Amino acid sequence: MFPNSLTFAAHDSLSVYLHLPFCSRKCGYCDFFSVVPASDRLVSTTVRRTVDDLRDALERLQTAGRLREIRSLYVGGGTPSSLPREVLDAFLESVGRVLPAPPGEFTIEANPESIDEPFLDALDRHRVGRLSLGIQSFCDLTLRYLGRRATARINHAALEMIRARYRGLLNVDLIVAGRTRGEAARSIDILTTRYRPAHVSLYLLTVEPGTPLSVSIGSGAASPVDEDFQSELWREGIDALERAGYRWYEVSSFAVIGRGGVRRCAHNMGYWRMAPYLGIGPGAVSTLAGEQGPLRIEASRAIPSPSYRVESITPEEFYLEHIMMNLRTDEGVDRARLRSVFGVDPVDAAPKAIAAAEARGDLEVNETAVRTAGRGRFFLDSILTSIAAEIGFLVPARCDWPGGARYGHGRSAPKRR
């Protein structure tokens, strides 16, 4: 149950993430919280409780006043498309009734093997404007290495069906696993020439301890990842995306330019701009403004009814978190926003680290922003390490967060489509 003792500050607008942690099979590399459900009953109970917790949380936020806009809604997992169709339909229906306003952007996650006509019809009925699809690769060798359920043939069949029946925007995830020469660039060429999704996320495979893939590598049953080779393929993949007309806008995110500009994912932009968000469902996390300052609220992984742990975020850690998240995007850090929320300009907080990165051509500093430049986005970790070391235990003058609905160089929240 969402904690009923919390008192929130007023939020004008909010992003909402709903976590449905069920998959039909675990992928070899998966380190996310997801389970193969023991029964349909467990799935339907979890889904019902998620709606109940969402209702409770929104009631509490509305008591604080002003909540008028749901900037974005993201239904993720797990694999939401693997849910029984009647359960998913009832879930989307109930969520629509609970929200105070239709979301500005509505995204759902899916995997190719569970794409079918009833699923796509449900997206249409519930006005889901963005579909995020885990393709990962068109190379069967790579898909097998990753322990994916879909083959290249299944990936193509899902994309053909989406092209024929879905009217919203498509986000596709790809993983660079470092298996075969040219692998990422080839998958990108196939994807962009045949299907041209609005948005592509290109990730590097990381082998997390305890995953089936890590165990197989440890026992010698699978070959290890050659990180240098993998980075080479990743760079080739980025070049292929940019050649195909996709604009880089975040470490791993690329989008086409449409009417109204780059087709960024508004929900993820909210995370990177450090806008408040509510996360509901087992394993979900929220960052919200409490009466006394920012709060992180973590749902436990208990299925079907998670408990929620609440922690205050100190202004020091929150300041650094803003810089780390903002620098991921092409917008960079909004200097005026940091001054207005914390009373400290980032250029004054870490002058040496920022000047050194600027001198190397890795950062660009102007009156409004600090952002990566040139190849700086490839060295973000080391730039952030030096900024964090210089900031140290800086105590910001204040923390007036969320401080109105402005995020990112004076732009208002993303418009509803």
Ligand code: SF4
């Ligand atoms: S589909 Fe996603 S969440 Fe499910 S097992 Fe695979 S990687 Fe994990």
